Amino acid sequence: MSGSATLRIGLVDDHAVVRAGYRRLLELEGLEVAAEFADADGAYAALAAPGDCPVDLLILDLSLPGRSGLELLRRLSVRRAELKVLVFTMHDGAAMVRQCLRAGAAGYVTKSSAPEELVDAVHRVWRGERALSADVADAAAALAEPAPHLKLSTREFDVLQALLRGAGVEEISRQLRLSAKTVANYQTLVRQKLGVANAVELMRYAREHGLAD
Incomplete structure (x- = not known):
């Protein structure tokens, strides 16, 4: 597995100030943010285009204008199966977690998590591990019987x-x-x-x- 110095990260969030905060946090940890997108259509157009994908790991919000982050995740899993996607969202319901994991997300972290938890999740996903923040891991486990x-x-x-x-x-x-x-x-x-x-x-x-x- 490549080291984190070669990892190119993409951010999908419709708030520029929020993206700037993520970028600053990640760059302080020596991680490269190679692309930013404000909506699902823009992200899909750039990431699903023929040729090499411009990012290796995508940090994806679910609440976006137009197409949802979940729909973007599904579409990218078909066109860019090699792209690792880490969902980073306000939604902490077990149903949404399971839908995202079923759609191909490699990790799921809520925005109520500590900043270092997002950074740790990035490293874990890049190593090929599944990363769930503690709050959603508990919520998912609580659904023993499918609702x-x-x-x-x-x-x-x-x-x-x-x-x-x-x-x-x-x-x-x-x-x-x-x-x-x-x-x-x-x-x-x-x-x-x-x-x-x-x-x-x-x-x-x-x-x-x-x-x-």
């Missing part, structure tokens, strides 16, 4: 996330590039599989399972 939302398909989970953000059918249709009828069908399937009848019950379910902020 209903863990049985959702990838696209159903995308629709669920959008619904929890308050998006309507038309907005979700544009975001996911699906017809409104298809989105409405997914919405019905999600409610059926989760055993909820309306938006209020859906939000209650989401809070109980750590899916809502």
